[in-house]
Amino acid sequence: MENSEILKKFLQNLQQVPYLASKNLFKVASHFLEMEKDKAEFFCATLLKMKDCLVKCQNCFVWKEKDSDCVYCKRDQSVICVVETWQDMLAMERAVEFKGAYHILGGAISPLDGVGPENLNIGSLVERVKKNYIKEIILALNQTPEGEATAAFIANRLTQASSAQNHIIQITCLARGVPIGSSLEYLDKLTLNKALSERRPF
Template identity: 40%
Template structure:
Protein backbone atom coordinates (compact mmCIF):
# COMPACT_ATOMS: atom_id res chain seq x y z
CA UNK A 1 0.00 0.00 0.00
CA UNK A 2 1.29 3.46 -0.89
CA UNK A 3 1.10 6.06 1.89
CA UNK A 4 1.42 9.82 1.41
CA UNK A 5 5.04 10.90 1.97
CA UNK A 6 4.50 12.59 5.40
CA UNK A 7 2.96 9.40 6.86
CA UNK A 8 5.64 7.27 5.22
CA UNK A 9 8.41 9.40 6.77
CA UNK A 10 6.68 9.31 10.17
CA UNK A 11 6.41 5.51 9.97
CA UNK A 12 10.09 5.26 8.98
CA UNK A 13 10.98 7.40 12.01
CA UNK A 14 8.98 5.17 14.36
CA UNK A 15 10.64 2.06 12.88
CA UNK A 16 14.04 3.40 14.00
CA UNK A 17 12.91 2.74 17.58
CA UNK A 18 13.70 -0.70 19.03
CA UNK A 19 10.90 -3.25 18.78
CA UNK A 20 8.81 -1.20 16.35
CA UNK A 21 7.99 -2.99 13.10
CA UNK A 22 5.96 -1.75 10.11
CA UNK A 23 2.53 -2.59 11.59
CA UNK A 24 3.18 -0.89 14.93
CA UNK A 25 4.79 2.07 13.14
CA UNK A 26 1.63 2.41 11.03
CA UNK A 27 -0.62 2.32 14.12
CA UNK A 28 1.51 4.93 15.87
CA UNK A 29 1.61 7.20 12.81
CA UNK A 30 -2.18 7.11 12.42
CA UNK A 31 -2.60 7.65 16.16
CA UNK A 32 -0.42 10.78 15.93
CA UNK A 33 -2.62 12.02 13.07
CA UNK A 34 -5.69 11.66 15.28
CA UNK A 35 -4.12 13.63 18.16
CA UNK A 36 -4.82 17.30 18.74
CA UNK A 37 -2.12 19.50 17.24
CA UNK A 38 -1.24 20.91 20.67
CA UNK A 39 -0.45 17.42 22.00
CA UNK A 40 1.61 16.56 18.91
CA UNK A 41 3.65 19.74 19.37
CA UNK A 42 4.18 18.95 23.08
CA UNK A 43 5.32 15.44 22.10
CA UNK A 44 7.75 16.82 19.50
CA UNK A 45 9.09 19.41 21.99
CA UNK A 46 9.62 16.69 24.61
CA UNK A 47 11.68 14.66 22.12
CA UNK A 48 13.83 17.64 21.11
CA UNK A 49 14.18 18.81 24.71
CA UNK A 50 15.34 15.40 25.92
CA UNK A 51 17.88 15.12 23.10
CA UNK A 52 19.27 18.65 23.56
CA UNK A 53 19.27 18.93 27.35
CA UNK A 54 20.39 15.50 28.51
CA UNK A 55 23.98 14.29 28.55
CA UNK A 56 26.10 11.83 30.50
CA UNK A 57 27.58 12.67 33.89
CA UNK A 58 31.35 13.23 33.57
CA UNK A 59 31.90 11.31 36.84
CA UNK A 60 29.63 8.24 36.73
CA UNK A 61 28.22 8.16 33.18
CA UNK A 62 24.55 8.33 34.26
CA UNK A 63 22.12 10.35 32.14
CA UNK A 64 21.59 13.85 33.52
CA UNK A 65 20.55 17.41 32.84
CA UNK A 66 23.38 18.77 35.05
CA UNK A 67 27.04 17.82 35.35
CA UNK A 68 27.95 16.17 37.63
CA UNK A 69 24.61 14.42 38.17
CA UNK A 70 22.55 14.84 41.35
CA UNK A 71 23.71 11.44 42.68
CA UNK A 72 27.41 12.33 42.35
CA UNK A 73 26.77 15.75 43.93
CA UNK A 74 24.92 14.30 46.93
CA UNK A 75 27.39 14.35 49.84
CA UNK A 76 24.96 12.32 52.00
CA UNK A 77 25.65 9.25 49.83
CA UNK A 78 28.31 6.74 50.86
CA UNK A 79 31.37 7.82 48.86
CA UNK A 80 33.22 4.56 49.64
CA UNK A 81 30.94 2.26 47.58
CA UNK A 82 30.52 2.24 43.79
CA UNK A 83 27.87 0.08 42.12
CA UNK A 84 28.84 -0.77 38.53
CA UNK A 85 25.86 -1.15 36.16
CA UNK A 86 25.50 -1.55 32.41
CA UNK A 87 22.97 1.16 31.53
CA UNK A 88 21.43 4.35 32.95
CA UNK A 89 18.14 2.40 33.22
CA UNK A 90 19.84 0.17 35.79
CA UNK A 91 20.63 3.20 37.98
CA UNK A 92 16.96 4.19 37.85
CA UNK A 93 15.91 0.63 38.81
CA UNK A 94 18.35 0.60 41.76
CA UNK A 95 17.20 4.03 42.94
CA UNK A 96 13.52 2.94 42.92
CA UNK A 97 14.45 0.38 45.56
CA UNK A 98 15.56 3.17 48.00
CA UNK A 99 17.93 0.75 49.73
CA UNK A 100 21.27 1.61 48.15
CA UNK A 101 23.01 4.78 49.33
CA UNK A 102 26.34 4.64 47.50
CA UNK A 103 27.56 5.91 44.13
CA UNK A 104 27.29 4.42 40.63
CA UNK A 105 29.39 3.84 37.56
CA UNK A 106 27.58 3.23 34.25
CA UNK A 107 29.48 1.13 31.69
CA UNK A 108 27.14 1.83 28.74
CA UNK A 109 27.24 -1.77 27.60
CA UNK A 110 29.00 -5.03 28.30
CA UNK A 111 31.93 -6.96 26.88
CA UNK A 112 30.72 -8.98 23.90
CA UNK A 113 33.41 -10.43 21.62
CA UNK A 114 30.70 -11.76 19.25
CA UNK A 115 29.58 -8.16 18.65
CA UNK A 116 33.13 -6.82 18.58
CA UNK A 117 32.75 -4.99 21.90
CA UNK A 118 35.86 -5.11 24.07
CA UNK A 119 36.71 -3.55 27.46
CA UNK A 120 37.98 -0.37 25.80
CA UNK A 121 34.62 0.13 24.03
CA UNK A 122 32.68 0.54 27.27
CA UNK A 123 33.28 2.81 30.28
CA UNK A 124 35.91 0.60 32.00
CA UNK A 125 38.93 2.94 31.58
CA UNK A 126 37.01 5.72 33.39
CA UNK A 127 36.13 3.28 36.18
CA UNK A 128 39.81 2.45 36.68
CA UNK A 129 40.72 6.15 36.86
CA UNK A 130 37.94 6.72 39.35
CA UNK A 131 39.01 3.84 41.60
CA UNK A 132 42.45 5.40 42.15
CA UNK A 133 40.59 7.52 44.71
CA UNK A 134 41.55 6.15 48.15
CA UNK A 135 38.03 6.81 49.42
CA UNK A 136 36.51 3.88 47.45
CA UNK A 137 36.55 0.67 49.51
CA UNK A 138 33.99 -1.53 47.70
CA UNK A 139 32.85 -2.11 44.13
CA UNK A 140 29.50 -3.86 43.64
CA UNK A 141 29.28 -5.52 40.23
CA UNK A 142 25.63 -5.30 39.18
CA UNK A 143 25.90 -6.26 35.51
CA UNK A 144 23.13 -8.38 34.00
CA UNK A 145 23.08 -12.12 34.74
CA UNK A 146 23.70 -13.14 31.12
CA UNK A 147 26.86 -14.28 29.33
CA UNK A 148 28.00 -10.75 28.46
CA UNK A 149 27.21 -9.37 31.94
CA UNK A 150 29.03 -12.25 33.66
CA UNK A 151 32.05 -11.85 31.35
CA UNK A 152 32.14 -8.11 32.10
CA UNK A 153 31.90 -8.69 35.87
CA UNK A 154 34.65 -11.34 35.71
CA UNK A 155 36.92 -9.06 33.65
CA UNK A 156 36.49 -6.13 36.05
CA UNK A 157 37.01 -8.31 39.15
CA UNK A 158 40.26 -9.74 37.73
CA UNK A 159 41.44 -6.25 36.80
CA UNK A 160 40.73 -4.86 40.27
CA UNK A 161 41.87 -7.80 42.40
CA UNK A 162 45.44 -6.42 42.87
CA UNK A 163 44.04 -3.07 44.10
CA UNK A 164 42.77 -4.59 47.35
CA UNK A 165 39.33 -2.99 46.86
CA UNK A 166 36.54 -5.28 48.08
CA UNK A 167 34.69 -6.76 45.09
CA UNK A 168 31.11 -8.02 45.45
CA UNK A 169 28.59 -9.32 42.93
CA UNK A 170 24.83 -8.88 43.28
CA UNK A 171 23.05 -12.15 43.97
CA UNK A 172 21.10 -13.83 41.19
CA UNK A 173 18.50 -16.51 41.47
CA UNK A 174 14.83 -17.02 42.17
CA UNK A 175 12.57 -13.99 42.31
CA UNK A 176 10.49 -13.46 45.44
CA UNK A 177 7.15 -15.19 44.85
CA UNK A 178 8.65 -17.51 42.20
CA UNK A 179 8.15 -21.28 42.11
CA UNK A 180 11.05 -23.75 41.92
CA UNK A 181 9.24 -25.88 39.35
CA UNK A 182 9.18 -23.00 36.82
CA UNK A 183 12.83 -21.96 37.27
CA UNK A 184 15.40 -22.95 34.65
CA UNK A 185 18.63 -24.76 35.55
CA UNK A 186 20.85 -21.65 35.38
CA UNK A 187 18.54 -19.66 37.69
CA UNK A 188 18.39 -22.55 40.17
CA UNK A 189 22.17 -22.95 40.02
CA UNK A 190 22.69 -19.22 40.75
CA UNK A 191 20.14 -19.35 43.58
CA UNK A 192 22.01 -22.27 45.15
CA UNK A 193 25.37 -20.53 44.67
CA UNK A 194 24.08 -17.40 46.40
CA UNK A 195 22.61 -19.19 49.43
CA UNK A 196 23.27 -17.68 52.86
CA UNK A 197 23.06 -18.67 56.50
CA UNK A 198 19.83 -18.06 58.39
Protein backbone atom coordinates in the same frame (compact mmCIF):
# COMPACT_ATOMS: atom_id res chain seq x y z
CA MET B 1 -1.90 5.83 1.18
CA GLU B 2 0.84 3.41 2.05
CA ASN B 3 2.73 4.91 -0.90
CA SER B 4 3.11 8.34 0.66
CA GLU B 5 6.85 9.08 0.81
CA ILE B 6 6.61 11.17 3.96
CA LEU B 7 4.56 8.54 5.77
CA LYS B 8 7.11 5.89 4.78
CA LYS B 9 9.92 8.04 6.11
CA PHE B 10 8.12 8.55 9.42
CA LEU B 11 7.41 4.82 9.73
CA GLN B 12 11.10 4.11 9.11
CA ASN B 13 11.92 6.52 11.94
CA LEU B 14 9.40 4.86 14.24
CA GLN B 15 10.82 1.44 13.40
CA GLN B 16 14.01 2.36 15.21
CA VAL B 17 12.21 3.14 18.45
CA PRO B 18 12.66 0.16 20.81
CA TYR B 19 9.67 -1.68 22.28
CA LEU B 20 7.35 -0.74 19.44
CA ALA B 21 6.16 -3.88 17.66
CA SER B 22 6.15 -3.40 13.89
CA LYS B 23 2.46 -4.34 13.73
CA ASN B 24 1.73 -1.25 15.86
CA LEU B 25 3.67 1.26 13.76
CA PHE B 26 0.62 2.31 11.73
CA LYS B 27 -1.39 2.76 14.92
CA VAL B 28 1.28 4.99 16.40
CA ALA B 29 1.56 6.96 13.15
CA SER B 30 -2.22 7.30 13.22
CA HIS B 31 -2.00 8.64 16.80
CA PHE B 32 0.36 11.38 15.67
CA LEU B 33 -1.73 12.12 12.57
CA GLU B 34 -4.92 12.53 14.59
CA MET B 35 -3.16 14.65 17.24
CA GLU B 36 -3.72 18.42 17.17
CA LYS B 37 -0.89 20.26 15.47
CA ASP B 38 0.22 22.23 18.52
CA LYS B 39 0.41 19.05 20.59
CA ALA B 40 2.69 17.48 17.98
CA GLU B 41 4.83 20.62 18.01
CA PHE B 42 4.96 20.46 21.80
CA PHE B 43 6.01 16.81 21.63
CA CYS B 44 8.87 17.66 19.27
CA ALA B 45 9.91 20.75 21.23
CA THR B 46 10.01 18.72 24.46
CA LEU B 47 12.03 15.98 22.80
CA LEU B 48 14.62 18.40 21.41
CA LYS B 49 14.76 20.43 24.61
CA MET B 50 15.30 17.24 26.61
CA LYS B 51 18.20 16.34 24.34
CA ASP B 52 19.62 19.82 24.79
CA CYS B 53 19.23 19.99 28.57
CA LEU B 54 20.34 16.52 29.60
CA VAL B 55 23.96 15.44 29.47
CA LYS B 56 25.79 12.46 30.89
CA CYS B 57 27.66 13.11 34.14
CA GLN B 58 31.34 12.68 33.22
CA ASN B 59 32.04 10.91 36.51
CA CYS B 60 29.30 8.28 36.80
CA PHE B 61 27.61 8.55 33.32
CA VAL B 62 24.09 8.98 34.67
CA TRP B 63 21.98 11.52 32.72
CA LYS B 64 21.79 14.87 34.50
CA GLU B 65 20.63 18.41 33.73
CA LYS B 66 23.37 20.41 32.03
CA ASP B 67 23.41 23.25 34.55
CA SER B 68 23.11 21.29 37.78
CA ASP B 69 25.31 18.89 39.70
CA CYS B 70 24.84 15.14 39.49
CA VAL B 71 22.78 14.12 42.53
CA TYR B 72 24.36 10.67 42.62
CA CYS B 73 27.89 12.04 42.72
CA LYS B 74 26.99 13.93 45.90
CA ARG B 75 26.25 10.64 47.66
CA ASP B 76 28.71 8.33 49.40
CA GLN B 77 31.52 7.81 46.85
CA SER B 78 33.22 5.03 48.76
CA VAL B 79 30.72 2.43 47.51
CA ILE B 80 30.12 2.30 43.77
CA CYS B 81 27.44 0.18 42.16
CA VAL B 82 28.43 -0.72 38.58
CA VAL B 83 25.50 -1.33 36.20
CA GLU B 84 25.17 -1.87 32.46
CA THR B 85 22.59 0.79 31.59
CA TRP B 86 20.72 3.79 32.88
CA GLN B 87 17.55 1.68 33.03
CA ASP B 88 19.31 -0.86 35.26
CA MET B 89 20.31 1.99 37.55
CA LEU B 90 16.72 3.27 37.69
CA ALA B 91 15.54 -0.25 38.52
CA MET B 92 18.05 -0.38 41.40
CA GLU B 93 16.94 3.03 42.66
CA ARG B 94 13.29 2.00 42.59
CA ALA B 95 13.91 -1.29 44.38
CA VAL B 96 16.51 -0.71 47.02
CA GLU B 97 17.68 1.76 49.65
CA PHE B 98 21.15 2.25 48.22
CA LYS B 99 23.04 5.32 49.41
CA GLY B 100 26.22 4.91 47.39
CA ALA B 101 27.27 6.11 43.95
CA TYR B 102 26.83 4.53 40.53
CA HIS B 103 28.92 3.86 37.47
CA ILE B 104 27.12 3.18 34.23
CA LEU B 105 29.10 1.08 31.77
CA GLY B 106 26.90 1.69 28.75
CA GLY B 107 26.41 -2.01 28.00
CA ALA B 108 28.34 -5.26 28.32
CA ILE B 109 31.29 -6.71 26.43
CA SER B 110 29.91 -8.55 23.43
CA PRO B 111 32.43 -9.40 20.68
CA LEU B 112 29.64 -10.61 18.38
CA ASP B 113 28.02 -7.16 18.47
CA GLY B 114 31.41 -5.47 18.13
CA VAL B 115 31.36 -4.16 21.71
CA GLY B 116 34.80 -4.41 23.31
CA PRO B 117 36.00 -3.12 26.70
CA GLU B 118 37.19 0.10 24.99
CA ASN B 119 33.58 0.89 23.98
CA LEU B 120 32.41 0.86 27.60
CA ASN B 121 33.10 3.18 30.52
CA ILE B 122 35.56 0.74 32.09
CA GLY B 123 38.70 2.88 31.82
CA SER B 124 36.97 5.72 33.66
CA LEU B 125 35.89 3.30 36.40
CA VAL B 126 39.53 2.24 36.93
CA GLU B 127 40.52 5.92 37.05
CA ARG B 128 37.83 6.57 39.66
CA VAL B 129 39.18 3.72 41.75
CA LYS B 130 42.75 5.01 41.43
CA LYS B 131 41.91 8.61 42.30
CA ASN B 132 39.37 8.19 45.11
CA TYR B 133 39.17 6.24 48.30
CA ILE B 134 36.80 3.41 47.48
CA LYS B 135 35.78 0.70 49.91
CA GLU B 136 33.53 -1.46 47.79
CA ILE B 137 32.61 -1.98 44.16
CA ILE B 138 29.28 -3.79 43.65
CA LEU B 139 29.15 -5.44 40.22
CA ALA B 140 25.40 -5.35 39.53
CA LEU B 141 25.59 -6.59 35.96
CA ASN B 142 22.93 -8.67 34.23
CA GLN B 143 22.98 -12.44 34.67
CA THR B 144 23.74 -13.06 31.01
CA PRO B 145 26.91 -14.56 29.50
CA GLU B 146 27.90 -11.02 28.38
CA GLY B 147 27.19 -9.51 31.79
CA GLU B 148 29.14 -12.21 33.62
CA ALA B 149 32.12 -11.95 31.26
CA THR B 150 32.13 -8.17 31.68
CA ALA B 151 31.97 -8.50 35.47
CA ALA B 152 34.93 -10.91 35.43
CA PHE B 153 36.90 -8.55 33.17
CA ILE B 154 36.22 -5.55 35.42
CA ALA B 155 37.00 -7.46 38.62
CA ASN B 156 40.35 -8.42 37.11
CA ARG B 157 41.19 -4.85 36.06
CA LEU B 158 40.18 -3.45 39.44
CA THR B 159 42.20 -6.00 41.38
CA GLN B 160 45.28 -5.12 39.32
CA ALA B 161 44.76 -1.40 39.79
CA SER B 162 44.12 -1.61 43.51
CA SER B 163 46.97 -4.01 44.26
CA ALA B 164 49.34 -1.68 42.36
CA GLN B 165 48.33 0.99 44.83
CA ASN B 166 48.41 -1.30 47.87
CA HIS B 167 44.80 -0.50 48.56
CA ILE B 168 42.42 -3.39 48.90
CA ILE B 169 38.95 -2.88 47.50
CA GLN B 170 36.11 -5.23 48.26
CA ILE B 171 34.53 -6.41 45.01
CA THR B 172 31.05 -7.88 45.42
CA CYS B 173 28.23 -8.99 43.17
CA LEU B 174 24.47 -9.36 43.68
CA ALA B 175 23.38 -12.59 45.36
CA ARG B 176 22.17 -15.25 42.95
CA GLY B 177 19.52 -17.82 43.69
CA VAL B 178 15.81 -18.53 43.69
CA PRO B 179 13.79 -15.36 42.89
CA ILE B 180 11.09 -14.43 45.42
CA GLY B 181 7.63 -15.66 44.43
CA SER B 182 8.82 -18.40 42.09
CA SER B 183 8.05 -22.14 42.14
CA LEU B 184 11.02 -24.47 42.04
CA GLU B 185 9.38 -26.62 39.36
CA TYR B 186 9.47 -23.76 36.84
CA LEU B 187 13.02 -22.67 37.60
CA ASP B 188 15.90 -23.21 35.18
CA LYS B 189 18.64 -25.73 35.96
CA LEU B 190 21.45 -23.19 36.27
CA THR B 191 19.62 -21.07 38.85
CA LEU B 192 18.66 -24.10 40.93
CA ASN B 193 22.23 -25.38 40.86
CA LYS B 194 23.52 -21.97 41.91
CA ALA B 195 20.95 -21.72 44.69
CA LEU B 196 21.93 -25.13 46.02
CA SER B 197 25.69 -24.59 45.89
CA GLU B 198 25.39 -21.14 47.48
CA ARG B 199 22.92 -22.27 50.17
CA ARG B 200 23.05 -20.48 53.51
CA PRO B 201 22.00 -21.19 57.11
CA PHE B 202 18.24 -20.88 57.61
